[in-house]
Amino acid sequence: xxxxxxxxxxxxxxxxxxxxxxxxxxxxxxxxxxxxxxxxxxxxxxxxxxxxxxxxxxxxxxxxxxxxxxxxxxxxxxxxxxxxxxxxxxxxxxxxxxxxxxxxxxxxxxxxxxxxxxxxxxxxxxxxxxxxxxxxxxxxxxxxxxxxxxxxxxxxxxxxxxxxxxxxxxxxxxxxxxxxxxxxxxxxxxxxxxxxxxxxxxxxxxxxxxxxxxxxxxxxxxxxxxxxxxxxxxxxxxxxxxxxxxxxxxxxxxxxxxxxxxxxxxxxxxxxxxxxxxxxxxxxxxxxxxxxxxxxxxxxxxxxxxxxxxxxxxxxxxxxxxxxxxxxxxxxxxxxxxxxxxxxxxxxxxxxxxxxxxxxxxxxxxxxxxxxxxxxxxxxxxxxxxxxxxxxxxxxxxxxxxxxxxxxxxxxxxxxxxxxxxxxxxxxxxxxxxxxxxxxxxxxxxxxxxxxxxxxxxxxxxxxxxx
Amino acid sequence: xxxxxxxxxxxxxxxxxxxxxxxxxxxxxxxxxxxxxxxxxxxxxxxxxxxxxxxxxxxxxxxxxxxxxxxxxxxxxxxxxxxxxxxxxxxxxxxxxxxxxxxxxxxxxxxxxxxxxxxxxxxxxxxxxxxxxxxxxxxxxxxxxxxxxxxxxxxxxxxxxxxxxxxxxxxxxxxxxxxxxxxxxxxxxxxxxxxxxxxxxxxxxxxxxxxxxxxxxxxxxxxxxxxxxxxxxxxxxxxxxxxxxxxxxxxxxxxxxxxxxxxxxxxxxxxxxxxxxxxxxxxxxxxxxxxxxxxxxxxxxxxxxxxxxxxxxxxxxxxxxxxxxxxxxxxxxxxxxxxxxxxxxxxxxxxxxxxxxxxxxxxx
Numbered sequence: 001x002x003x004x005x006x007x008x009x010x011x012x013x014x015x016x017x018x019x020x021x022x023x024x025x026x027x028x029x030x031x032x033x034x035x036x037x038x039x040x041x042x043x044x045x046x047x048x049x050x051x052x053x054x055x056x057x058x059x060x061x062x063x064x065x066x067x068x069x070x071x072x073x074x075x076x077x078x079x080x081x082x083x084x085x086x087x088x089x090x091x092x093x094x095x096x097x098x099x100x101x102x103x104x105x106x107x108x109x110x111x112x113x114x115x116x117x118x119x120x121x122x123x124x125x126x127x128x129x130x131x132x133x134x135x136x137x138x139x140x141x142x143x144x145x146x147x148x149x150x151x152x153x154x155x156x157x158x159x160x161x162x163x164x165x166x167x168x169x170x171x172x173x174x175x176x177x178x179x180x181x182x183x184x185x186x187x188x189x190x191x192x193x194x195x196x197x198x199x200x201x202x203x204x205x206x207x208x209x210x211x212x213x214x215x216x217x218x219x220x221x222x223x224x225x226x227x228x229x230x231x232x233x234x235x236x237x238x239x240x241x242x243x244x245x246x247x248x249x250x251x252x253x254x255x256x257x258x259x260x261x262x263x264x265x266x267x268x269x270x271x272x273x274x275x276x277x278x279x280x281x282x283x284x285x286x287x288x289x290x291x292x293x294x295x296x297x298x299x300x301x302x303x304x305x306x307x308x309x310x311x312x313x314x315x316x317x318x319x320x321x322x323x324x325x326x327x328x329x330x331x332x333x334x335x336x337x338x339x340x341x342x343x344x345x346x347x348x349x350x351x352x353x354x355x356x357x358x359x360x361x362x363x364x365x366x367x368x369x370x371x372x373x374x375x376x377x378x379x380x381x382x383x384x385x386x387x388x389x390x391x392x393x394x395x396x397x398x399x400x401x402x403x404x405x406x407x408x409x410x411x412x413x414x415x416x417x418x419x420x421x422x423x424x425x426x427x428x429x430x431x432x433x434x435x436x437x438x439x440x441x442x443x444x445x446x447x448x449x450x451x452x453x454x455x456x457x458x459x460x461x462x463x464x465x466x467x
Numbered sequence: 468x469x470x471x472x473x474x475x476x477x478x479x480x481x482x483x484x485x486x487x488x489x490x491x492x493x494x495x496x497x498x499x500x501x502x503x504x505x506x507x508x509x510x511x512x513x514x515x516x517x518x519x520x521x522x523x524x525x526x527x528x529x530x531x532x533x534x535x536x537x538x539x540x541x542x543x544x545x546x547x548x549x550x551x552x553x554x555x556x557x558x559x560x561x562x563x564x565x566x567x568x569x570x571x572x573x574x575x576x577x578x579x580x581x582x583x584x585x586x587x588x589x590x591x592x593x594x595x596x597x598x599x600x601x602x603x604x605x606x607x608x609x610x611x612x613x614x615x616x617x618x619x620x621x622x623x624x625x626x627x628x629x630x631x632x633x634x635x636x637x638x639x640x641x642x643x644x645x646x647x648x649x650x651x652x653x654x655x656x657x658x659x660x661x662x663x664x665x666x667x668x669x670x671x672x673x674x675x676x677x678x679x680x681x682x683x684x685x686x687x688x689x690x691x692x693x694x695x696x697x698x699x700x701x702x703x704x705x706x707x708x709x710x711x712x713x714x715x716x717x718x719x720x721x722x723x724x725x726x727x728x729x730x731x732x733x734x735x736x737x738x739x740x741x742x743x744x745x746x747x748x749x750x751x752x753x754x755x756x757x758x759x760x761x762x763x764x765x766x767x768x769x770x771x772x773x774x775x776x777x778x779x780x781x782x783x784x785x786x787x788x789x790x791x792x793x794x795x796x797x798x799x800x801x802x803x804x805x806x807x808x809x810x811x812x813x814x815x816x817x818x819x820x821x822x823x824x825x826x827x828x829x830x831x
Contacts, residue, residue, distance in 0.1 A: 044533055051529050054489055113681075115492030115670055132670040133527025134489030140526060140679045253536075258529050260486035260536075320504050322486035 011465035013185030018048035020429025021191035023454025047139035057444030087438025194402035195223025205240030238434030245295030250394030276344030283380035426457035545756035569761035580798030629808035688742030695735020702729035766811035
């Protein structure tokens with residue numbers, strides 16, 4: 001038996017239930033449309049990757065209760081141009097940035113709560129507003145607002161396939177309770193995330209090494225909707241290997257590890273691969289750049305694993321980790337514990353120590369403490385690793401989200417391969433974020449993209465359905 | 468120091484929380500946690516008693532069950548607090564009263580109420596007990612003033628001593644210096660935070676009771692309870708002053724200071740606990756220490772009974788029911804004081820201790 005919500009065609013069918021989906025659903029409902037949301041997770045794990053987020057980056061002209069200062073559209077634009085290296089649709093990026101100005105106000109109106117800028121741990125207190133309690137609390141507020149607005153929500157329902165007639169959406173084939181149901185609607189908003197939890201798909205971009213990636217977010221993001229849309233002739237954007245990937249603790253869960261698995265000590269360490277060799281300048285840059293590049297660096301190493309080695313001098317200089325580090329009184333013992341080639345690692349650290357130049361160490365900014373005559377060099381925070389106990393963290397690539405998605409216009413309409421927008425299909429969130437984020441990432445941008453394009457998609461879909 | 472299993476679970480959970488920190492906006496626990504890299508047994512004992520059980524962090528938690536990290540801060544902290552109460556109890560032979568607490572509180576209350584009533588009946592006789600007494604000293608016709616004073620002072624003083632010894636044990640275990648306990652600045656800050664129940668407001672929107680909705684209901688009911696109790700205490704203090712300093716004997720006029728304070732306080736310790744009981748009944752059991760619900764409920768009923776008998780005594784003090792009500796009310800008040808160190812009331816002591824430590828840490 002299908003759930004009763006499936007029997008009546010709705011004005012707007014929203015696929016997904018994260019921030020972008022909620023932005024679309026609530027907007028469409030506010031315009032008078034009947035809305036059905038389909039969420040693949042159960043109630044406990046609902047909200048896709050949004051349950052792991054913490055903040056939103058949005059344009060604001062002055063400090064408020066939630067941000068410490070001005071962050072204007074030009075600065076936002078420059079920041080995104082820098083991280084994407086120009087790999088973006090500038091017009092859409094500009095549009096998203098300008099439209100992000102009322103993100104926080106709109107979210108507050110939905111009952112979402114922000115916290116006063118507190119910690120500054122992440123250095124984002126000026127540019128980003130932080131959700132009180134983080135993403136899951138935000139999603140709880142969203143779901144409450146959705147229930148109150150009379151949006152129908154069906155949990156544990158997964159879209160297997162999209163049924164299109166040319167560029168017109170007809171129905172979604174949805175698996176629920178072990179059965180496949182045909183769910184019709186007048187319009188559809190695709191907000192079902194990316195495919196980072198689909199290892200087979202990742203292999204198309206990365207090859208076999210994707211087997212060793214850890215997925216930081218929802219195991220539900222398998223990209224079935226995206227795949228079906230591409231099969232139906234929707235126009236792709238972005239490369240299959242482009243994604244936000246960071247270095248996380250190698251002991252993290254395969255899925256859903258979220259923020260706590262991050263490894264923050266790279267700049268204070270010597271990072272070696274399993275052969276005991278260094279392979280990149282650990283002191284190249286400060287957070288967040290180093291955080292974002294190290295995932296890819298590790299992915300290129302043998303077995304896609306590396307080990308950040310520090311000594312007792314560096315303990316306490318970085319964010320606490322969820323797993324305790326490996327610990328030993330000699331580097332040889334530590335290498336044994338980590339499964340790293342011990343003689344090579346000892347030599348690597350000895351060479352490293354010998355190359356360290358005297359300098360004024362400063363943990364909080366690039367301090368010029370560097371190595372000389374060493375390949376690869378360490379440009380900052382280079383200190384001898386010589387004070388036991390020694391500590392080691394295994395590091396793997398943690399994939400956060402993928403950028404290969406559907407091309408859209410400013411109305412969030414999905415383009416088909418003939419270059420024309422689809423008739424009644426809109427997209428928001430990770431499934432179209434690649435239009436703006438061709439590569440790289442700046443924290444909190446995903447939430448802004450989801451909210452801006454979600455609201456547009458919801459508005460456009462509602463208007464179309466009710467005309 | 469509480470038992471190891473709960474301590475280990477609390478340490479495990481704090482390690483995860485400290486690597487996440489999304490909950491820093493909710494209460495004092497998380498800023499206090501942020502100051503540490505690792506967690507000793509004293510650390511988690513301190514943090515557990517700093518936790519007001521608002522549950523905001525549980526419903527916000529991306530790692531709450533069914534996630535494999537299975538983070539449930541309010542539950543493990545509630546369990547740890549209960550172990551704190553038991554393990555720091557003085558004298559040690561009364562630790563057992565925390566197990567099956569509701570049964571013990573009910574028994575002790577019933578026994579003392581009946582004992583006082585029976586005592587009055589046997590000593591004074593049915594005529595005095597059932598008689599109508601009015602005018603100054605009316606109460607003392609039924610139970611002499613000195614008897615009331617001694618009956619109250621002995622358990623009251625004993626409870627105070629037990630509280631102090633428990634607090635000092637706790638204070639030592641959480642690694643604080645005795646002098647810090649009476650640091651004026653920290654003490655003032657802690658009393659202010661406790662008086663407002665600042666951290667029961669979670670991040671400013673209230674507790675997540677009875678579910679993931681934010682509500683100030685629990686905080687307000689708790690404030691009513693606490694301030695109700697304080698007003699009753701103030702009423703008794705003023706009455707004591709009247710008696711000894713001015714020689715004015717109870718009962719006092721309905722519009723006198725002790726009666727106004729006592730009436731407001733009595734109302735507070737009735738409707739506050741009734742509210743808390745109603746909230747508790749509806750609450751999601753997942754983030755709670757459900758094994759100890761009985762202790763909470765017993766304490767709330769004891770307060771309600773104290774308030775109801777006190778208000779009834781006030782309303783019926785010029786009728787023949789006065790003697791019986793006075794005896795029963797006194798018995799219940801005795802039970803309340805006698806069981807204070809071995810029931811839910813002790814949370815106030817350790818909570819205040821934790822708040823003082825937090826006030827210190829914040830100043831550093």
